[in-house]
Amino acid sequence: MTVDKVPGKNSVIFVCLNNYAGVLLKTPTKTLLIDPVDVKPKSFPQLDAVLITHEHYDHLDQRLIAELQKNTDCKVIADQTSAKKLSLLLPPDKLFETRVGDETDLGEVKIKTENCKHQASTPVTYIITSEDGMKIWHTADSLPFPEMAQIGKTEELDVVFCTVGIAPGTSPETGSQIAWLTKPKVAVPYHSNSVEPQKKFAQILKAELPKTTCVIPEINKVYQVSKGEKKT
Numbered sequence: 001m002t003v004d005k006v007p008g009k010n011s012v013i014f015v016c017l018n019n020y021a022g023v024l025l026k027t028p029t030k031t032l033l034i035d036p037v038d039v040k041p042k043s044f045p046q047l048d049a050v051l052i053t054h055e056h057y058d059h060l061d062q063r064l065i066a067e068l069q070k071n072t073d074c075k076v077i078a079d080q081t082s083a084k085k086l087s088l089l090l091p092p093d094k095l096f097e098t099r100v101g102d103e104t105d106l107g108e109v110k111i112k113t114e115n116c117k118h119q120a121s122t123p124v125t126y127i128i129t130s131e132d133g134m135k136i137w138h139t140a141d142s143l144p145f146p147e148m149a150q151i152g153k154t155e156e157l158d159v160v161f162c163t164v165g166i167a168p169g170t171s172p173e174t175g176s177q178i179a180w181l182t183k184p185k186v187a188v189p190y191h192s193n194s195v196e197p198q199k200k201f202a203q204i205l206k207a208e209l210p211k212t213t214c215v216i217p218e219i220n221k222v223y224q225v226s227k228g229e230k231k232t
């Protein structure tokens with residue numbers, strides 16, 4: 001699966017790649033891959049950056065990342081623990097260790113490293129701001145935490161990915177709390193072995209957050225989100 005489509009102005013494209021937090025994100029000029037596992041390197045002939053949130057097996061595949069980096073010469077941005085592991089395999093000038101509070105520029109695209117409430121060594125989440133100012137928060141496996149409300153208010157998020165299962169303590173309820181705290185235009189329930197928790201998430205959202213659009217992602221399907229509207 002290769003995604004040739006490029007989003008127009010004021011739009012982004014995303015594709016969920018697996019049952020975890022693997023996401024391909026395209027802005028008008030950049031292609032980012034977050035937590036890739038269970039994917040074929042040749043599906044991604046062109047990448048600007050790979051982002052890693054934490055060291056768990058369903059988020060960090062060191063050999064895959066090394067191959068992707070070699071093929072595309074992309075940057076790799078990773079939390080401290082993952083970066084340490086990756087340092088044995090990647091060219092040092094392409095690997096960027098990140099901590100909460102960091103901001104990384106990728107041309108006109110900005111990547112902000114935020115907190116992650118998850119049982120891993122040094123987990124992080126990423127808020128990506130496109131060149132047109134569209135904001136996407138990939139919350140990795142995070143449980144909701146109170147500061148999410150302030151972040152949601154400050155950032156005015158367009159898309160938020162919300163974990164609804166698999167990770168300890170997570171459920172459709174915790175996922176929908178993330179949506180409720182951050183109040184995005186589009187909420188995407190992910191990190192699930194089946195569609196049931198995602199449907200439950202959608203039900204809760206419909207009742208509690210009617211202005212937010214819920215997109216239950218199909219694996220490998222291309223979704224485009226534009227400022228003020230949603231298309232597929």
Ligand SMILES: [Zn+2]
Nearest residue numbers: 020058141167
């Ligand atoms: Zn996970």
